[in-house]
Amino acid sequence: MSDSSIVLTQLDFDSYKDSLKTFLKAQDRFKDYDFDGSNLSVLLDLLSYNTYQNAFYLNMVSNEMFLDSAKLRDSVISHAKELNYLPRSFRSSSATIQLVITSTDAAKRSIIVPKGTSFTARVDDFTYNFSTTENVVITNRTPSGSNFVYTSENIIIYEGNYLSDTYNVNYNSPLVYKISNKRVDLESLLVTVFEDNGTTIHTYSRATSLFGHDLNSKVFFLQPGIGDAYEVVFGDGVVGRKPKNNSVIVIEYRICNGELPNGAFKFINTARIDNESNVVIETLTAATDGAVAEDMNSIKFNAPRAFTTQERAVTSEDYENLLKANFPEINAVVAYGGEDANPPQYGRIFLSIDLQDVDGLPKIKENEYKRFLRSRSSVSIEPLFVSPDYTYVYVNTNIKYNINLTGLNPEDIRTYVIDSILSHASTNLNNFGRTLRYSRFIRDIDSAEASIISNETNIELVKYLTPVLSTSVTSTPNATSGSLVSIATSGVVSSGQNVTIDFKNPLKNDVPGKGAEHVIGDIHVVSSSTFTYNGISNCRLEDDGDGVMRIVAVSGTQHRTIINIGTVDYDTGIIRINNFNITNYTGTSLKIYAKPRTLDITSSQNVILNILENDVDVTIEQIRE
Numbered sequence: 001m002s003d004s005s006i007v008l009t010q011l012d013f014d015s016y017k018d019s020l021k022t023f024l025k026a027q028d029r030f031k032d033y034d035f036d037g038s039n040l041s042v043l044l045d046l047l048s049y050n051t052y053q054n055a056f057y058l059n060m061v062s063n064e065m066f067l068d069s070a071k072l073r074d075s076v077i078s079h080a081k082e083l084n085y086l087p088r089s090f091r092s093s094s095a096t097i098q099l100v101i102t103s104t105d106a107a108k109r110s111i112i113v114p115k116g117t118s119f120t121a122r123v124d125d126f127t128y129n130f131s132t133t134e135n136v137v138i139t140n141r142t143p144s145g146s147n148f149v150y151t152s153e154n155i156i157i158y159e160g161n162y163l164s165d166t167y168n169v170n171y172n173s174p175l176v177y178k179i180s181n182k183r184v185d186l187e188s189l190l191v192t193v194f195e196d197n198g199t200t201i202h203t204y205s206r207a208t209s210l211f212g213h214d215l216n217s218k219v220f221f222l223q224p225g226i227g228d229a230y231e232v233v234f235g236d237g238v239v240g241r242k243p244k245n246n247s248v249i250v251i252e253y254r255i256c257n258g259e260l261p262n263g264a265f266k267f268i269n270t271a272r273i274d275n276e277s278n279v280v281i282e283t284l285t286a287a288t289d290g291a292v293a294e295d296m297n298s299i300k301f302n303a304p305r306a307f308t309t310q311e312r313a314v315t316s317e318d319y320e321n322l323l324k325a326n327f328p329e330i331n332a333v334v335a336y337g338g339e340d341a342n343p344p345q346y347g348r349i350f351l352s353i354d355l356q357d358v359d360g361l362p363k364i365k366e367n368e369y370k371r372f373l374r375s376r377s378s379v380s381i382e383p384l385f386v387s388p389d390y391t392y393v394y395v396n397t398n399i400k401y402n403i404n405l406t407g408l409n410p411e412d413i414r415t416y417v418i419d420s421i422l423s424h425a426s427t428n429l430n431n432f433g434r435t436l437r438y439s440r441f442i443r444d445i446d447s448a449e450a451s452i453i454s455n456e457t458n459i460e461l462v463k464y465l466t467p468v469l470s471t472s473v474t475s476t477p478n479a480t481s482g483s484l485v486s487i488a489t490s491g492v493v494s495s496g497q498n499v500t501i502d503f504k505n506p507l508k509n510d511v512p513g514k515g516a517e518h519v520i521g522d523i524h525v526v527s528s529s530t531f532t533y534n535g536i537s538n539c540r541l542e543d544d545g546d547g548v549m550r551i552v553a554v555s556g557t558q559h560r561t562i563i564n565i566g567t568v569d570y571d572t573g574i575i576r577i578n579n580f581n582i583t584n585y586t587g588t589s590l591k592i593y594a595k596p597r598t599l600d601i602t603s604s605q606n607v608i609l610n611i612l613e614n615d616v617d618v619t620i621e622q623i624r625e
Contacts, residue, residue, distance in 0.1 A: 077228075085302065086224060087293065089184055091185055093290030098154060099113065101279050104147050110137050117273060123287075128257060129159065131157060136152060136155055159256050159264075162253070178229050179230045180229070182229065186253075191203070193247050218240075256290065263288075265283050312376055334605065347381065347382060350385075350386050361387060369383075392461070395459055399445070399621065400455070400623050401449065413452070418616055430610045433603060441457070442455055453625070459596070462593055466589050467497065499577040508597050516561040524545070525570065526543040526593065529590055532585070540554060566578050
């Protein structure tokens with residue numbers, strides 16, 4: 001008999017059928033048999049389909065058994081549950097308002113804004129409902145003629161509507177206490193247990209760990225369930241109080257629209273407040289922080305790390321994982337120990353956070369993150385929040401493309417190249433701890449359009465600086481972030497400001513020195529956009545190649561040094577400018593350019609590296625091949 005082995009390395013239908021034919025042809029009894037022109041072909045199709053379906057099914061089952069390869073959301077959530085990880089729910093957008101109510105009732109001493117008072121706002125073409133989460137009593141009043149004006153404290157209102165689920169406890173037929181709506185905001189959860197036919201009422205609070213609870217603790221736990229649902233779990237009478245049999249459980253919660261109401265600013269009250277109709281709503285902060293439920297990729301990333309952290313902040317990575325997993329508005333976060341700061345600050349951990357669609361870190365969010373970390377970190381470690389330090393990359397690229405391979409014009413090619421550059425930045429940069437890999441970067445430029453033959457690309461580092469113009473305010477550098485912090489001085493007139501710019505990358509140190517007079521084409525390691533200094537327009541910052549920063553005036557092709565104004569350390573990338581006092585500058589910010597020593601650029605600590613469209617210059621050269 002010939003070789004009759006069946007090939008097991010192919011997984012498609014045709015390969016299975018060919019493998020079965022090869023096997024049968026190797027048998028003496030089927031020698032020279034026409035498999036395609038006989039009824040046996042139908043049987044081979046049936047066997048091949050059955051084999052293929054079973055292989056596919058087993059492959060899918062195998063994939064779903066592991067978190068990394070799982071494709072179904074229920075499978076991913078099931079694995080996360082085993083790691084004691086609770087995926088983030090929807091989160092309500094919130095805004096801060098102040099109410100100014102004019103009352104004609106002189107007998108009133110206060111105005112009560114009840115819990116659930118509703119306000120509406122429009123975003124685009126949709127109307128969203130916001131409401132208060134607690135009773136607010138306004139006692140601050142001032143007379144206004146015969147009326148009284150009541151002014152509230154800051155009130156936080158949340159988007160969404162309230163629902164409830166009710167269950168009867170029956171330990172003979174245990175139930176899953178499921179939250180029925182997928183758009184629940186878990187922060188709004190209120191669980192109440194009615195016992196003894198409603199004569200006894202217990203309010204249960206949410207617990208996130210088993211520690212510190214006994215048989216009398218009125219706590220509940222949350223766990224993910226099937227179908228994007230969440231489930232409420234009560235204690236067993238040893239850890240956590242167990243509700244009595246036949247009691248009634250009411251689960252109240254808020255459902256919301258996630259990020260859609262973000263940006264809402266103008267609010268209207270939908271009914272009278274304490275029977276008062278003259279209500280003015282002043283919006284202090286627009287609606288923000290709304291978010292949808294955590295997606296599968298985020299769960300896959302966060303669940304193993306949250307399991308490692310175990311709700312404790314010990315290492316720098318613990319701080320990052322805890323904040324990222326619990327606050328969906330955080331776009332990026334980095335933590336590093338005080339021993340890595342310059343100068344070292346032992347006993348501290350530095351945290352830098354980049355929020356979605358928000359510049360800087362609002363004080364209210366900083367306080368929220370501090371409260372969250374306080375119970376999870378060591379008492380001897382002080383968290384210190386610092387602003388992200390943004391460093392940008394200036395890209396100057398010359399593109400050569402073959403006009404015989406495309407009907408596109410140069411402007412079309414330019415658009416494709418810019419889109420490719422910005423896409424590379426979005427994918428590989430715009431976060432902490434990222435590196436611009438030059439070889440991959442220029443490869444993506446070449447791949448922007450099939451007709452591109454080559455590119456010649458130069459890159460520089462860019463810092464955006466907003467200097468104070470001709471002022472009696474002295475600005476000193478923030479030692480942590482490198483940004484400017486204005487400090488008002490009493491009775492002191494300063495001739496300028498001291499500026500420290502830290503690129504946190506080594507700069508070129510092989511550029512020849514320049515004299516006081518030199519031509520415009522000379523290469524400098526550090527330069528700037530133009531500004532006006534001491535009445536002289538078209539001035540620039542430049543280094544002299546020997547570590548001295550100076551202000552030069554540009555006239556025609558000549559650069560003339562006006563004054564030495566600081567230093568540059570090529571090894572550390574730190575530039576110090578003293579008494580910098582200018583009266584005007586070009587554009588919305590002054591740009592400081594620096595040539596990096598290596599073409600691979602790395603961001604460290606609180607630095608975010610990115611490329612802006614305004615910093616991309618593309619020239620197009622047509623080639624005919």
